[in-house]
Amino acid sequence: MQVLLLAGPLLEGDVMGNNIVWLDFNDAAEPREDLISDTEALRTGLLDRLEAVLHYLFPQGRIRGGKFYVGDADGSPGKSLVVELEGPRRGLWKDFATDEGGDVIDLWARSQGLSARHDFPRLATELRQWLGIALPAQSVARHAVRTVAVDELGPYTAKWDYLTPDGDLIACVYRYDPPTGKEYRPWDVRARMWRAPDPRPLYNLPAITKSSLVVLVEGEKCADALIACGIPATTAMNGAKAPIDKTDWRPLARRSVLIWPDRDAPGLDYAENAARACVAAGCASVSILVPPWDKPDKWDAADAAAEGFDCSEFIAQGERRVVKAASPMLPTFTLGALLDDDSPLPPDLISPRVLTPAGMLVFGGAPKVGKSDFLLAWLTHMAAGAAFLGMHPPRPLRVFYLQAEVQYHYLRERVKEVRIPASRLLDARSNFVATPQLRLVLDDAGLAQVIPAIANAFGGEPPDIIAIDPIRNVFDGGDAGGENDNGAMLFFLSQRVDRIRQAVNPDAGVILAHHTKKLGKKQFEEDPFQALAGAGSLRGYYSTGMLLFRPDETRTTRQLIFELRNGAGIPLKHVDKISGEWREVDANDRLVMKDYGERLDAERRRKRDVILQILFDEAAQGRCYTANQFAEGFEGKAGLGGERTIRERLSALSTQGYIKYFRNASDYELPSARTKFGYLCVEAMVLRTVAGEPDPDTGEVPLREFTVQPTHYKCPQSGAALPVENPDVWVYQDDINNL
Numbered sequence: 001m002q003v004l005l006l007a008g009p010l011l012e013g014d015v016m017g018n019n020i021v022w023l024d025f026n027d028a029a030e031p032r033e034d035l036i037s038d039t040e041a042l043r044t045g046l047l048d049r050l051e052a053v054l055h056y057l058f059p060q061g062r063i064r065g066g067k068f069y070v071g072d073a074d075g076s077p078g079k080s081l082v083v084e085l086e087g088p089r090r091g092l093w094k095d096f097a098t099d100e101g102g103d104v105i106d107l108w109a110r111s112q113g114l115s116a117r118h119d120f121p122r123l124a125t126e127l128r129q130w131l132g133i134a135l136p137a138q139s140v141a142r143h144a145v146r147t148v149a150v151d152e153l154g155p156y157t158a159k160w161d162y163l164t165p166d167g168d169l170i171a172c173v174y175r176y177d178p179p180t181g182k183e184y185r186p187w188d189v190r191a192r193m194w195r196a197p198d199p200r201p202l203y204n205l206p207a208i209t210k211s212s213l214v215v216l217v218e219g220e221k222c223a224d225a226l227i228a229c230g231i232p233a234t235t236a237m238n239g240a241k242a243p244i245d246k247t248d249w250r251p252l253a254r255r256s257v258l259i260w261p262d263r264d265a266p267g268l269d270y271a272e273n274a275a276r277a278c279v280a281a282g283c284a285s286v287s288i289l290v291p292p293w294d295k296p297d298k299w300d301a302a303d304a305a306a307e308g309f310d311c312s313e314f315i316a317q318g319e320r321r322v323v324k325a326a327s328p329m330l331p332t333f334t335l336g337a338l339l340d341d342d343s344p345l346p347p348d349l350i351s352p353r354v355l356t357p358a359g360m361l362v363f364g365g366a367p368k369v370g371k372s373d374f375l376l377a378w379l380t381h382m383a384a385g386a387a388f389l390g391m392h393p394p395r396p397l398r399v400f401y402l403q404a405e406v407q408y409h410y411l412r413e414r415v416k417e418v419r420i421p422a423s424r425l426l427d428a429r430s431n432f433v434a435t436p437q438l439r440l441v442l443d444d445a446g447l448a449q450v451i452p453a454i455a456n457a458f459g460g461e462p463p464d465i466i467a468i469d470p471i472r473n474v475f476d477g478g479d480a481g482g483e484n485d486n487g488a489m490l491f492f493l494s495q496r497v498d499r500i501r502q503a504v505n506p507d508a509g510v511i512l513a514h515h516t517k518k519l520g521k522k523q524f525e526e527d528p529f530q531a532l533a534g535a536g537s538l539r540g541y542y543s544t545g546m547l548l549f550r551p552d553e554t555r556t557t558r559q560l561i562f563e564l565r566n567g568a569g570i571p572l573k574h575v576d577k578i579s580g581e582w583r584e585v586d587a588n589d590r591l592v593m594k595d596y597g598e599r600l601d602a603e604r605r606r607k608r609d610v611i612l613q614i615l616f617d618e619a620a621q622g623r624c625y626t627a628n629q630f631a632e633g634f635e636g637k638a639g640l641g642g643e644r645t646i647r648e649r650l651s652a653l654s655t656q657g658y659i660k661y662f663r664n665a666s667d668y669e670l671p672s673a674r675t676k677f678g679y680l681c682v683e684a685m686v687l688r689t690v691a692g693e694p695d696p697d698t699g700e701v702p703l704r705e706f707t708v709q710p711t712h713y714k715c716p717q718s719g720a721a722l723p724v725e726n727p728d729v730w731v732y733q734d735d736i737n738n739l
Helices: 033-048 051-059 104-111 120-131 220-228 265-280 301-306 311-319 335-340 370-382 408-417 422-431 446-453 486-504 521-525 536-541 594-620 625-635 644-657 733-737
Strands: 002-006 021-022 062-064 067-070 081-084 092-096 100-102 147-152 154-163 169-176 183-188 214-216 233-235 256-259 285-289 320-323 358-365 399-403 430-433 465-469 510-516 542-549 556-566 573-580 581-584 660-662 679-681 686-690 703-707 710-716 722-724
Touching: 033 051, 033 104, 033 120, 051 104, 051 220, 067 265, 081 510, 092 104, 100 104, 104 120, 104 408, 120 154, 120 220, 154 220, 214 220, 220 233, 220 301, 256 265, 265 285, 265 320, 301 311, 301 733, 358 370, 370 399, 370 408, 370 465, 370 581, 399 446, 422 430, 430 521, 446 486, 486 510, 486 536, 581 660, 594 625, 594 679, 625 644, 625 679, 644 710
Parallel strands: 214 233, 214 256, 256 285, 358 510, 358 542, 399 430, 399 465, 465 510
Antiparallel strands: 002 021, 062 067, 067 081, 081 092, 092 100, 154 169, 169 183, 285 320, 542 556, 556 573, 573 581, 660 679, 660 710, 686 703, 710 722
16 A cells, blocks of 8 residues: 655745655555654754754755755755745755755765665664664554565665765675674775775764864764764774774874764774874874773763764863964964064074074985994084084083984994083083984884983983984885985985974974985085975975085085074085094185195005006906996005095096097997996007917917007096097196196
8 A cells, every 4th residue: 555645835936746755555444644754753853953964964065045055965065956945845955967956864865876766764764763763662563664685684774985085986894694793894885895995984974074163973873863963073983903004094183083882892992092093193182082981881972962962062062182282373473573583593402503402403414425424423512512513502502413324332432532522521421312223114003112212311301302313214204205305205204203292392403414416416516405305395494504515525524504494504614534523624724734745645655556557567468447346346456445445536637638548449349338437448548359369389479469548538527427528639637736
């Protein structure tokens, strides 16, 4: 038997049949009054919360002038489907594109792909669940949900849709209630598989991505209960059993999150784990609500809504534990306030403005330029309260040196070589604290070890300087990438380094040792600090940049280059380590340790002469070399040193004109050289090669001689390989300098 139940008054202009609901009582002898009453209760409940219903069904819909607009019953953006919000027509709708219409129950059915006529029992169950209305007692025994059994668990008893912020379906979670107890199964819509998506989305994304405050609960049922009250709520898929590391928490970034746990041990564990995930995701603030002590075990948000508990008041005023406090309001200053403030400036940690309170100094340099040695000497002088290369601390500073490069025994050896004034040594002994070579990264686990170590290093006194050497060995860029990625570098600075400083002393200065990447000579001259890896983020974050740079690999003199945000520029310094002590030297003349410098020059001349003679003699034996072949073949021979040293000397000799190159290898019966420069040659070099078989009588081997002429030379200005105009003319840089 079928009965038509009016879902609203028939008004002029209505399409017949659009404002009715069909109830199918199968073979019942007469209409069921209890089901009719139940349907009216559902319709009344939906109309009472009509705006919440519409936003739940159609996240992309909009309210304008007493009407709700959306594209169609599938929830597409647009204005074709209109729902009345005011007056006697409240809840009636019409889709002007299809000329369909009906009441709010029919609209719910259409949005879920159901028929209000044929699927009403299932629809009623879904509506009761959303509204929190119990099934009438008279019909409990007879009424059954009409749905399709998916598997051995039987028909599902509840279903929740997980959407993108734009309202596209990502996944569905189905609840089953077999005799063995409730079970949940997720369906990945995109993969079309019974599994959870990877990563797992948060529930109710269309609403929570538009809200500054989000309530995180345990399970979709609790979330729906709060959503029905107009509260932006969400949950992780699987509730308390949700794998925190497989859930995408990023949509909560920059939002205030309030976690409402179930009143049991698993609920509290879920809240703690979720809170840590929210902090890591960059939430503005994170707090955990404390359920009222007088509530029963397992009491949750759904129970609260069902019993008429004032959820909004509890969220606003309930007891809570703050996990991460909201940042204070952004400070602002008028021009007048700035002009009238005559308070003294805070003293520099290292003057002149090299490192200011709460400042960050990035100290960079190429590998093997001496960064760690320089930094160790500098920091120990700051701990002693002693000046170092024109940089002055106001007093002996407490310095924590977090280093991840030198093992304990070799760190001890280096420290003993530092020349600290004897009168200052006593202060430095306790003010300088270093770690042995760390083997950790500054992720959450690493911070948990490092922060207490720094906080307790000086007997309860906060550190003045925290130095990290080098960034590379402890770098953690989250999921963004490596140290050359600006996003990853920004994450490291803000979420790792700053977290250390905020935990131990917000006014501490930070010094970060970092490597430089290779730049062209012109690029370096124009902007040397662009050589820092991740320079985009670093330079926007630090208050001071400092580079140690060796312009001439044949000399030990380095340049110390500064870039200051908080003060006037500091002129470039030329420094060198002489007799175990870092000193400022003249760029052109070695006024200090002149004899030592002359010995170095003599050694360089000796190596030059040895290399030139070897090249000359080897050619006479029929052997020619590229730069790499020569460096590898003569490493550790004739006092030339290691492969790298030889390669640097060859480069210097090429720049000075002592070595040139030839690329026409076939003219000398040599194989082609796989290098852009070619084979090495020196002035008057003669190549002797075998010209035939040995004489059978004398055994002498016939030889052919070639006077090798260079085809290219290395430009002293650009380093490029340029053609030789006159191969008979050799001009040496030393000759030009002596003119």
